[in-house]
Amino acid sequence: MSLYLEFIHNVALLVALSTLYSLIARHWRNSLLWPRLVTGLLFGIVAGVGMNLPLHYAPGIIYDGRSIILTLAGLFAGAGGAGVAALIAGAYRFFLGGIGVWAGLATIVGCALVGLGARRLCKNRPESMNLFALYALGLVSHLVMLACQLFLPWPVGVAAIARIWLPVMLIFPLATLVLGQLMINEQRRIITERELGESEEKFSKAFRLSPLLFSITTQAEGRFVDVNQVFSEFTGYARDELLGRTTTEMQFWADPDGRAQMLERLRTQGRVTGLEMPTRLRSGELRQLLFAAEAITLQGEACLLSVSVDISQRLQSEAALKQARDFAENLIATANVIFVELDSSGAVVRLNAAAEEITGYRQSELQGHNWFLTLVPKKSYPYVWEEFTKITERGLFPKVFENPILTKSGAEHYIVWQNKLLHNADGELHTISFGIDITERRQAEEELRQLAAELELRVAQRTAELFEANQELQSFVYSVSHDLRAPLRAISGFAEIIGRRHRQNLNPEGQHYFDNIIEASQRMGELITDLLTYSRLGREGVPARLVDLSGLMAEVLAGFERESDQAEIIVQPVLPVVWGTSTLLFQIFVNLLDNALKYHCREGVVRIEVRAGASSAGWSVIEVADNGLGIAPELQDKIFNLFQRLHNRDDYPGTGIGLAMVKKAAALLGGSVGVKSEPGQGSVFWVRLPTKSPEERIKGGMA
Amino acid sequence: MKKKAMILLVEDERMDIELTLDAFRETRLDNEVHVVQTGEEALDYLFGRGRFQDRVYAPLPDFILLDIKLPGISGLDVLQTIKQTPKLKRIPVIILTSSKEQQDRITSYDNGVNSYLVKPITFSGFLEVVESLCEYWLTLNINAPNDD
Numbered sequence: 001m002s003l004y005l006e007f008i009h010n011v012a013l014l015v016a017l018s019t020l021y022s023l024i025a026r027h028w029r030n031s032l033l034w035p036r037l038v039t040g041l042l043f044g045i046v047a048g049v050g051m052n053l054p055l056h057y058a059p060g061i062i063y064d065g066r067s068i069i070l071t072l073a074g075l076f077a078g079a080g081g082a083g084v085a086a087l088i089a090g091a092y093r094f095f096l097g098g099i100g101v102w103a104g105l106a107t108i109v110g111c112a113l114v115g116l117g118a119r120r121l122c123k124n125r126p127e128s129m130n131l132f133a134l135y136a137l138g139l140v141s142h143l144v145m146l147a148c149q150l151f152l153p154w155p156v157g158v159a160a161i162a163r164i165w166l167p168v169m170l171i172f173p174l175a176t177l178v179l180g181q182l183m184i185n186e187q188r189r190i191i192t193e194r195e196l197g198e199s200e201e202k203f204s205k206a207f208r209l210s211p212l213l214f215s216i217t218t219q220a221e222g223r224f225v226d227v228n229q230v231f232s233e234f235t236g237y238a239r240d241e242l243l244g245r246t247t248t249e250m251q252f253w254a255d256p257d258g259r260a261q262m263l264e265r266l267r268t269q270g271r272v273t274g275l276e277m278p279t280r281l282r283s284g285e286l287r288q289l290l291f292a293a294e295a296i297t298l299q300g301e302a303c304l305l306s307v308s309v310d311i312s313q314r315l316q317s318e319a320a321l322k323q324a325r326d327f328a329e330n331l332i333a334t335a336n337v338i339f340v341e342l343d344s345s346g347a348v349v350r351l352n353a354a355a356e357e358i359t360g361y362r363q364s365e366l367q368g369h370n371w372f373l374t375l376v377p378k379k380s381y382p383y384v385w386e387e388f389t390k391i392t393e394r395g396l397f398p399k400v401f402e403n404p405i406l407t408k409s410g411a412e413h414y415i416v417w418q419n420k421l422l423h424n425a426d427g428e429l430h431t432i433s434f435g436i437d438i439t440e441r442r443q444a445e446e447e448l449r450q451l452a453a454e455l456e457l458r459v460a461q462r463t464a465e466l467f468e469a470n471q472e473l474q475s476f477v478y479s480v481s482h483d484l485r486a487p488l489r490a491i492s493g494f495a496e497i498i499g500r501r502h503r504q505n506l507n508p509e510g511q512h513y514f515d516n517i518i519e520a521s522q523r524m525g526e527l528i529t530d531l532l533t534y535s536r537l538g539r540e541g542v543p544a545r546l547v548d549l550s551g552l553m554a555e556v557l558a559g560f561e562r563e564s565d566q567a568e569i570i571v572q573p574v575l576p577v578v579w580g581t582s583t584l585l586f587q588i589f590v591n592l593l594d595n596a597l598k599y600h601c602r603e604g605v606v607r608i609e610v611r612a613g614a615s616s617a618g619w620s621v622i623e624v625a626d627n628g629l630g631i632a633p634e635l636q637d638k639i640f641n642l643f644q645r646l647h648n649r650d651d652y653p654g655t656g657i658g659l660a661m662v663k664k665a666a667a668l669l670g671g672s673v674g675v676k677s678e679p680g681q682g683s684v685f686w687v688r689l690p691t692k693s694p695e696e697r698i699k700g701g702m703a
Numbered sequence: 704m705k706k707k708a709m710i711l712l713v714e715d716e717r718m719d720i721e722l723t724l725d726a727f728r729e730t731r732l733d734n735e736v737h738v739v740q741t742g743e744e745a746l747d748y749l750f751g752r753g754r755f756q757d758r759v760y761a762p763l764p765d766f767i768l769l770d771i772k773l774p775g776i777s778g779l780d781v782l783q784t785i786k787q788t789p790k791l792k793r794i795p796v797i798i799l800t801s802s803k804e805q806q807d808r809i810t811s812y813d814n815g816v817n818s819y820l821v822k823p824i825t826f827s828g829f830l831e832v833v834e835s836l837c838e839y840w841l842t843l844n845i846n847a848p849n850d851d
Contacts, residue, residue, distance in 0.1 A: 485824070486716055486719065486801060489718070489722070489824055492824055492825050493718070493825065493826040493829065497722075497725060500826075525824040536805075539805070
């Protein structure tokens, strides 16, 4: 009977142990050593106490719950705790003494080791063990305990085993199971509590710190139960202003059905996700929020926990992005510019309508095909491909690039390209190229070039023809004038002979007509002489040189000896040195002087002045001024033309060749002539002549 | 007594011949003018060929008045031949032409012409030319010694 009483004592002790354990286990952390040591201490002490409540089997042979305690110490407290427990229990058993000391100590150590082994097997998580595992542990540890009885003196040990094995194996494993389960439950409860606490902490931290808008409202009225700082900042209301008020009161939903929609979703789908709703801020501004919400129960009331984010900006930028993309797409699609996108291998990604039109291919026909192999003519392929690889491999862009493409119909078109490198959505490098068809422009240019060349050729031909015609005309004029001389000579020669020998045989009328013949033939002689001189000008081929006009003018004046009696001719003593031939210069001044003498006024002394005019670099101007008739402005251009006469021949005889000769001679020398005159005010004829050779003039840059 | 001067006039233009001959007549100088009308004839005369074989009938002239523009062989060709022929080259040759062309003048002088005159337009001009020519070439100028 006392054996059963002792057993109940032991059970009570073990229950007390599990309660004490739960107190310590709360402080268990993987990183802390002291709770394990304290646990070991507790187990050791309880094992010691248990030894005072033994089941007395025989004198010196006592059995108690220490095997269970140490097994569980190994399982729950690990090596440190089990070591402490085994030490205390072992020391106490040793202190008790008796013949069972060694068996008792062996039991202590053996059970602790079995517990540690089980701990190892369940990977240090005893709470994961089920009832069977615990029972199996109890069986193993008590088999070990029975085996330890062999440390008793022979044959006491065997006898003891024979005596106790049945009660031990029936009761002790079950006790191990019960006590272990109690402790496991305790442990599980502690863990659950701790996890709950952690999860609450996590939630409250998330609630507080999240950049998202958190709010908890009652489902029934939409009354704010809690909001986070972000929510209050976002709405513009202080937390205290919101709590206890309803969303309707705050006019939170811009859409009057907002709340209803949210609840409807919650009802049908169990939760709300991805719901976009406009909300109103304190400032009245509307913002689009993206909601997620779930039902929670707070203090028995059905509430709604909603998390939301302001997507107004995102929507705006998305809209802007879409607009930009649409704009670009439309531009590409409708622009009359060829657009082609190629990947880095040269395969066609896409092209626009203009590109389809010019190539004759649909986009679908070209997609994935190498642009260059398909569309670039063989002869151009190498350099075009090289240019493309320069772009893709080295990022080198030609400013513009021109190449021919072969269309589907086989026609060749010239396209001028501008290229750009872009990364597509997948981060691959693509080239986009814009091209303009310049085939027509090139053709036009080519035609223009040909026309220009033709024109040039024609101009050259025409110039040559003109030159030839001019030459012909000159020699024609020359031969005509020349050949006219022979008959003229005959006319005037024989007329003169008649005049000498036979004039008296004519009556007065005959004599008058005869005189007319003489006069006409004389005039014709002058005309022919002047014409010959004119056409001969410049044909002499005498090279030009520097000529001193002072000396030349003296020679010219010598020819006017007779006329200078009736006229006052003043020549500036020093005249410039000019570049020319003396023949041409002679003609210029002879004719200018002749002209000045011829067209004098009826009364008064003829005054002629030859002087140097204003000179410029490389040029000299010589003026021949007279006090003669003068020339009306509208006639001043004409007087240098061949055969141009302003006066009746009977009043002022002349051939109309003199000034033309001046003009031609001056032009042959590279110079020019002109006149400043007023009718009745006399005239100033000027000649502008070069003072340097044409080569020097070109070198000096003078015009 | 000095023998009659002999002048060869090479001229194709009939009227010029008449004017020249009239001028010679008018000056009343004691000379004989032989007229040939082509270059070929002139050379025949000078070389004593064909109808000019008889030197009595066609003696070598004291000077030659030579026109440039002649049908066939030109006056300049005739001049060249004369000046290249040893027994003719010392006979004074006077070009009497209507050409003032530089090229003609150059060619004439290069070929050894003795004088270059331009035909006057008037008869009095002709008179002056003929008078001067005769005075100069027949009176003042001393001819080169004759080979004959």
